[in-house]
Amino acid sequence: MIIVKDVTKRYARAVAVDHISFSVAKGQIVGFLGPNGAGKTTTMRILTCFLSPSAGTASVAGFDILEQPFEVKKRIGYLPETPPLYPEMETAEYLRFVGKLKGLSGADLEKRVNYVCERCFVADVRNKLLGKLSKGYRQRVGLAQAIIHNPDVLILDEPTAGLDPKQINETRDLIKGLAGDHTIILSTHILPEVEQTCEQVLIINKGKLVATDSVRNLQARARDAETLLLEVAAREGQPDPLLVQQKLEGIPGVSRVLCTDSKDSGLIFEVQSQKGQLVRGDLARAVVASGWDLCELRPAARSLEEIFLQLTGSEAPQS
């Protein structure tokens, strides 16, 4: 659906995007991840034909962004970082205006306006001035605006930025609901968002693409040796941490055991196993056989955050 080939964008003093290539299949949600100033917005602006690349090319739905920008624009819905709203317009009027710009008219236009109002939960502010809307509503009107002409491709630049947690969840659900009908690229610097909404991740840093993979593969990649979290409790009082540690270390395949935390009745251990060794069953049996209770046993999956930091080698992103 989207093919980007060697796209470079140079500004007067800096290279914003440096030879980026990737492709996105139809119906996918792709997360475009990177620290601030990594080149996410620039890449998206190039895809939407707002900016022209300095070198390289891209195509959307089979149309080249330089040769046939008109056809590309017809097939793209774009939500910029700040929703492009006219404060003096009312919601429905604004959506009608955008619809007309995108080539809708007559009954079709009315139908789409009603549809996106319902879909993006802005029907209750139809007749309010956009300038008076709260941030959450503005963002949703922005989304409604992006899907009004039912585009094949949706490009969303930080769609959840500046929203409160409830609104973030609503917006994420909304975006997930839109997948399938649309191919979606969304940029963010918020990691859990990618883990929750996207199937595929593109990590970009300083204008360069540093990783492209599915979310699951990326998580697996970071998990070179399995780490397990184990909560052990005793019937009466706490089990002796040293004893437990010795017991666990005695299991073949376990490389390291650390007591990381203690709760009122239980102790939490972090157990690292050697690569390719399955030790969970042995761990459980050993604990139970020693007369302790096994309260919890789960893999400590490294979050995408660590992978992200490892790949970008930058300051911690906001989460």
Added chain:
Amino acid sequence: MRNIWTICSKELRSYFVSPIAYLLLTMFALIFGFFFWNALGYFVIAGLEMQLRGQNFPMNVNEQIIRPLLSNASVVGLFFIPMITMRLFAEEKRSGTIELLATSPVCDIEIIVGKWLAAMILYACLLFFTALNFAFLFLYGHPDWKPLAVGYLGLLLQAGTLLALGTFISTLTKNQIIAGAATFGVCLLLWVLEWTSGYESATWAHVLAYLSVITHFESFAKGVIELKDVIFYLSGIFLGLFFTARSMESMRWRS
């Protein structure tokens, strides 16, 4: 064509839902009304004096009221044009809505013409108030309407040139004040260029004076349509809109 109208009606709406349009209309009506009142008062006194002295010098409403007033309107218009055009692109650039326009399947030139047309329509609304004043002349006298119509054509053409230049200047900045001030400077300069011809008869002075938008209005005020003046204004409009288009195009490369 449809897109031009979509953009134009949106611009008109934002002029008329905000105080901009009403403020400009009120100010223009007041200032022009004052000019009209003065011109009329002068005309009446002059007429009385003629009668007292027993002279029978012909008094002409067209020559003595309408013509100077049209020239006044064209100068007052110069001051209003920056206020009409300064927001056209600067505001869109500042609020980010330019991204919506530039990523919609609409040609740049449709956006530009739409916006310019909206500015023209607002200017025409200003002129409508001058017409209200002139209507009184028709109620109580018998002026010739044809020179007046030609005068309006000239006013519109002159404004078209300046509005196109203002539209261009508005694409250069995110700041409305800068756009407004620069447009005002250009309008003023294009007016005073004409003064050189007053004392200097060298070729360069003629060239400068020829570039003045006021020079070309004089024949329209007289009620004469001169082809060279029409062409001057039309090429001014074309040039302004052409620069605007190039400026929008360059946004895609610089940003």
